[in-house]
Amino acid sequence: MKGLYCRPGQNDAETKFVIQEMTLPANVDSHHVRVQVKACGLSPLDLKLLGDLGIQRDLIPVGREVAGVVLQVGSRVSFFQPDDDVVGILPLDYPCSGLCDVIDVDEHLLVHKPEKLSWICVAGAIRDGVCAYTALHTHARMAAGHTLLVMDGASTFGLLCIQLAGYHGVKVLTTSHTPRQHTFLEQLRPSLGLVIPVFESSSDLLSDVLEETGGLGVDIVIDTGVRLQEDEESNDGKLLPHKHDVISVLGVGGHWVTSHQDLQLDPPDCRLLHLKSASVTFLNPEVWTASTAQQGRYLHILKDIMEKMSAGILGPQPEEAVPLQEATVVMEMIQRCQKRSAIVQF
Missing domain, CATH: 3.90.180.10 (Medium-chain alcohol dehydrogenases, catalytic domain)
Structure with missing residues (x-):
């Protein structure tokens, strides 16, 4: 199984994105779910932030906003069952690329995807939705x-x-x-x-x-x-x-x-x-996944985003998905700020 990874360089010109083989363990961990990825969002990598957090690797996984179907659940998973539609954001220290056919994710990082919403829609909006909630509710206390x-x-x-x-x-x-x-x-x-x-x-x-x-x-x-x-x-x-x-x-x-x-x-x-x-x-968009201090509040935000999108209150502009074979080129454009984000559909 292949995934997209970043090989950091001294500058943006030397930073490369490559396809690498990855394997999953035979058994799913007790609190993890195995998800068949249907769509994955691509956004710029903050290499400086990763360095500040001590996350230094030769190959950094790319693609963290994922949406898919649960294939298998661990022995202690209580929130999900096989065939559930889920969406979430992988943590900064997640070892594998989200741009894979199948990934293992902790159940506390996912929420249910409403049936009426498309894979591309939720994968493309989840990150910006969390940022909007953080800016308006957490920081600005709007009323x-x-x-x-x-x-x-x-x-x-x-x-x-x-x-x-x-x-x-x-x-x-x-x-x-x-x-x-x-x-x-x-x-x-x-x-x-x-x-x-x-x-x-x-x-x-x-x-x-x-x-x-x-x-x-x-x-x-x-x-x-x-x-x-x-x-x-x-x-x-x-x-x-x-x-x-x-x-x-x-x-x-x-x-x-x-x-x-x-x-x-x-x-x-x-x-x-x-x-x-x-x-x-x-506004640090990674604050929720970099710390588990308020994990319950973070999950509540994810659930509310899905509910408001399902009700038509929140509705991002439709974004056209890019083919999987173009992910490497597109990610290079995103990292050079020539493109803001992209969605890959499987």
């Missing part, structure tokens, strides 16, 4: 009546944030990076408030937000990265908001949830945050 600004609302993560916030009675503003994205987001009205185009410049962001909020600013800002310098560009060519603009649009007592790992705040930035009594929180 009805709050005002939220979501950067890059046309991305899967941004769209799920918009849908989840709208369901809870939050007024949502967002930004678009292309005319096509702007047209798509405009179709989400009236549930979506204002769509701010930032095709060439983000200079209108502050004025548009303040005009929409009566000069008060927003309660929550969620970004997918920020610029630390005026002339800085993102890897995928999108114009990211400047950190000072993000702080400026925050209202009193506001929450800024950032995905920027290396955020640096200058004294004037800190002073402005202090004057607004605002806070900054870092």
Whole structure:
């Protein structure tokens, strides 16, 4: 049985993705289930995070968002039975690639997949769904009546944030990076408030937000990265908001949830945050699988995502699956930030 693995290099150019043979034990461990994988999500590998956690291997497994059918259960498994449809995210230290026909997974990492949802849909949305829940519920503590600004609302993560916030009675503003994205987001009205185009410049962001909020600013800002310098560009060519603009649009007592790992705040930035009594929180998408301190809460999030997707409350844009034989090339594009993510269907 073959799986996709990463052979780390000194830089992105030297990092390679290879297909390697793998074998499963004859017997399933007592708390594990054997799953026939139907779809697997591909997302960038955070090699720096793996190094910080002491996970250093010659070959790093690739493909962690999996959906499939239970083939066999261990002797102490209580949540699943053979033929159950399941979905979950493999932990960072999982030894095998999720991009295999069959894998063994701990039962406490999986939840049931609703019958009406496709394999591609759940495998493509589970990671961004967890990020959206973490940003809005865990970090920002959103509540009805709050005002939220979501950067890059046309991305899967941004769209799920918009849908989840709208369901809870939050007024949502967002930004678009292309005319096509702007047209798509405009179709989400009236549930979506204002769509701010930032095709060439983000200079209108502050004025548009303040005009929409009566000069008060927003309660929550969620970004997918920020610029630390005026002339800085993102890897995928999108114009990211400047950190000072993000702080400026925050209202009193506001929450800024950032995905920027290396955020640096200058004294004037800190002073402005202090004057607004605002806070900054870092969104680490791996926090749930890197620690088991709140495993029950994590499983509750996964179950709620599936329930809301089944009810039509959450619905990411349909994504076309790539063939298994193209997984190596596609993963190289994802790692170089030429593509955000992909789904492989078996």
